[in-house]
Amino acid sequence: MQKYDYLIVGTGLFGSVFAFEMKKAGKKCFAIDRRSHLGGNIYTEKVKDIQVHQYGAHIFHTSDKKIWDYVNQFAEFNQYINSPVAIYGDELYNLPFNMNTFSKMWGIRTPAEAKGIIETQRMDAKRAMEERNVSEPGNLEEQALSLVGRDIYEKLIKGYTQKQWGRECDQLPAFIIKRLPVRFTYDNNYFTDRYQGIPIGGYTQIIEKLLEGTPVRLGVEYRDFLKENASKGEDADVFGKVLYTGMIDEYFDYCLGELQYRSLRFETELLEGCDNYQGNAVVNYTEQKVPYTRIIEHKHFEFGTGPDTVITREYPAEWKKGDEPYYPINDERNNELFRRYQELAAGEPGILFGGRLGQYRYYDMDKVIGAALSMVSDELKG
Numbered sequence: 215m216q217k218y219d220y221l222i223v224g225t226g227l228f229g230s231v232f233a234f235e236m237k238k239a240g241k242k243c244f245a246i247d248r249r250s251h252l253g254g255n256i257y258t259e260k261v262k263d264i265q266v267h268q269y270g271a272h273i274f275h276t277s278d279k280k281i282w283d284y285v286n287q288f289a290e291f292n293q294y295i296n297s298p299v300a301i302y303g304d305e306l307y308n309l310p311f312n313m314n315t316f317s318k319m320w321g322i323r324t325p326a327e328a329k330g331i332i333e334t335q336r337m338d339a340k341r342a343m344e345e346r347n348v349s350e351p352g353n354l355e356e357q358a359l360s361l362v363g364r365d366i367y368e369k370l371i372k373g374y375t376q377k378q379w380g381r382e383c384d385q386l387p388a389f390i391i392k393r394l395p396v397r398f399t400y401d402n403n404y405f406t407d408r409y410q411g412i413p414i415g416g417y418t419q420i421i422e423k424l425l426e427g428t429p430v431r432l433g434v435e436y437r438d439f440l441k442e443n444a445s446k447g448e449d450a451d452v453f454g455k456v457l458y459t460g461m462i463d464e465y466f467d468y469c470l471g472e473l474q475y476r477s478l479r480f481e482t483e484l485l486e487g488c489d490n491y492q493g494n495a496v497v498n499y500t501e502q503k504v505p506y507t508r509i510i511e512h513k514h515f516e517f518g519t520g521p522d523t524v525i526t527r528e529y530p531a532e533w534k535k536g537d538e539p540y541y542p543i544n545d546e547r548n549n550e551l552f553r554r555y556q557e558l559a560a561g562e563p564g565i566l567f568g569g570r571l572g573q574y575r576y577y578d579m580d581k582v583i584g585a586a587l588s589m590v591s592d593e594l595k596g
Contacts, residue, residue, distance in 0.1 A: 217451070218454065225252045228568045259418070265512060282408075292412050295410060297309075298495075310402075356388065462556075474543040
C-alpha cells in the first residue's frame, strides 16, 4: 500500500504542471492516462527527425512573461512565428486578414483603399439586414458580413467555418464570431502576443520533465484503475484527493446529459523524398468542397531541412460518445448544462476538475499553465 496526496487523471499540460508544482511542495502524486503516451493533445513524436504534432498544430504564445519564463524551464523555444496562408480555389491569401490579404484580393496598396472597400461592403450588409427588418445580426453569416463584408466572408470565412462546425453559417449563432481582427498593416504574424515559439525537440520533453519523479501509469481508464486498486483490499493505494482532467459529464456518467463538442480526424502522411510539400507549416483550405480544413507540414515548425517531410490533413467531425473531444461548444444550452455539472462537482470535495475537458472551455496553452498554477496555489493555501 502506498499513500498519495493526489491521484492525477490525465497527463496533459494541466495535470503535468499540477504534478510538478505539488512535488516541489513536498506532496506525493500518482498520475494515470487512458492513452498509451504522455502529454495529452500536445504530444509530439519524432518521425524522420521531424517532431510531428499528433493532435494538431500547437504553437505556444503568450503575453505573460511569468508564464513564458515558466515554460522555458523545460525546453528551449525557437523563433517560429505563426503566419498561415489560406487557399481558395486557385487563389492564395495571407492570414490573418491584413494588407497582404487585401492587396491580393482587390489589387490595392494602401490602408485607405482597403478600409474604403470593407466599409462599403459592411454598409451593404447592414442595409440588407434593415430591408429584412433585422436590427442585429441573428446568425454567424450576418455577423461576419457586418464585420468584414462579403468578399472576405465568402472567400476566407464561410466555407472554412461551415466545415469546422458542420452547419451552414446562417444556421450558426452569431456569438461564435464576436470580432474579426482586421489589420491595416503588412503583417502576417497571426498572434499579437509578445512571446511566441515552438519548443526545439517537441512538446513531449516538457511533459516528461514536469512528471519526472512522479509515478505514471498509461493505457488505463480511471474507473478501471479504481476497481483494480480496490480489488487489492488492505493493500490498495490511498489517495487524498483526485485531480480529474477528463470530461466532467463523463465523470458523472452523463447523468444530466451529454455536453457537446466538435471533434477532429487526422490523416498523417510521410512523404519520403519530398523535402518541402507546401512551403509553410499551416495552410488553410477555405472552400467547403475541400473536405479538410487545413494541412500541417510539421518540419516547418522547427525549420527542418531534411530530405523528407510529414504532413497532416485535419478533418472536422461531429462528436459522439467515445470520440475524442476537441472543441467545447459553449452555447447557451451547453453552458447551462455545465453549470449544473459544476453544482454536482461542488458536492464532491475530494475531486478537483481541471483543464479543457474538466472545466469545459477552450484553453490556449499559456492559459492552461496559468489555471493549473492557480489551482496549485489554492490547494496549498488549504
